[in-house]
Amino acid sequence: MAGPALIVFSDLDGTLLDHDTYDWSPARPALERLKALAIPLVLTSSKTRAEMDDLRAQMGNHHPFIVENGAATVIPGDYFAPGPEQVSCLGAGRGEILEHLRLLRSQGFRFIGFADMTDAEVAGHTGLDPEGARRARDRIATEPLLWQGQPSELEQFRRALESEGLQLLSGGRFLHVMGQFDKADAMAQLVQRYRSAWPEEDWQTVALGDSPNDQAMLAGADLAVVMAGPGASRITLPSGHRVIRSQQPGPVGWNQCVLEILERYGYQ
Known part of the structure; x- marks a missing residue:
């Protein structure tokens, strides 16, 4: 071209x-x-x-x-x-991210991510059809989640992720956990x-x-x-x-x- x-x-x-x-x-x-x-x-x-x-x-x-x-x-x-x-x-793989999230959940932070959901549940949250939801769950290096804790706890959750070299970004529907990119x-x-x-x-x-x-x-x-x-x-x-x-x-x-x-x- x-x-x-x-x-x-x-x-x-x-x-x-x-x-x-x-x-x-x-x-x-x-x-x-x-x-x-x-x-x-x-x-x-x-x-x-x-x-x-x-x-x-x-x-x-x-x-x-x-x-x-x-x-x-x-x-x-x-x-x-x-x-x-x-x-x-560009960043940490999804397996590493999920390990950090499991640890944070054990510390009392409340959230639900795509890895915790079925295709049908992702479809319900996004409006995607089941096949679209399956594709949305097939991830390389990020994890979308819905926050279930108190709003006041979200900043503490964000800081905990940052201490592990991760970050939390706000998207249109979900929060996205990912590496520093x-x-x-x-x-x-x-x-x-x-x-x-x-x-x-x-x-x-x-x-x-x-x-x-x-x-x-x-x-x-x-x-x-x-x-x-x-x-x-x-x-x-x-x-x-x-x-x-x-x-x-x-x-x-x-x-x-x-x-x-x-x-x-x-x-x-």
């Missing part, structure tokens, strides 16, 4: 996907425009590899993608250079791959997200798009950072913002 100057990194739930229905079809015009211009759209989500594979197939997306809030990047085979698909993990780390890793593969291009990055777990990614992009939604008011970006705030939530707002950005960057 000829390297375009723009790379778009997009969160999914509540951003490109409708928060309640997971529908992305209102964004189809902007998606088709990106495809026609050969601008990479890097899907960046708390979703698992299995979930992302299915969604990418539906969208016809063949670019690298980021799973589990930055736990891993997946680069399709023959993308940057001839060779097989590459999966790069985030979407911004994975984004930076992929941007460097683009710059190394096509050094003649002046790469510019756009990131779209709607919740606090997107904040680092938004701050790390040349242009941030904060999507309308319940988490938008909790996103704080550095003073002077280039930012757009969508008027509409989900794929409707995503479509409007991406088309506006393409016009702003001079794509005809």
Whole structure:
């Protein structure tokens, strides 16, 4: 591919996907425009590899993608250079995370994670069908959970995780336990791959997200798009950072913002 100057990194739930229905079809015009211009759209989500594979197939997306809030990047085979698909993990594995969570539960912290749930229970909490729930539970290096303790105990739980080299991020529906990495780390890793593969291009990055777990990614992009939604008011970006705030939530707002950005960057 000829390297375009723009790379778009997009969160999914509540951003490109409708928060309640997971529908992305209102964004189809902007998606088709990106495809026609050969601008990479890097899907960046708390979703698992299995979930992302299915969604990418539906969208016809063949670019690298980021799973589990930055736990891993997946680069399709023959993308940057001839060779097989590459999966790069950035943090602690799920087994290690679950061991720490078992210890914290024994200390009295109350929560329920995906590892504690059946496929049917995950489906009930997420609105996914049973097969979608199975894919959501197939994780590499993170554990989503629902907090069942007192709100006042949550900060103590967070500090206990941090003492073990882990962190707790708030997503659209769940808290996410993971290593000390985030979407911004994975984004930076992929941007460097683009710059190394096509050094003649002046790469510019756009990131779209709607919740606090997107904040680092938004701050790390040349242009941030904060999507309308319940988490938008909790996103704080550095003073002077280039930012757009969508008027509409989900794929409707995503479509409007991406088309506006393409016009702003001079794509005809």
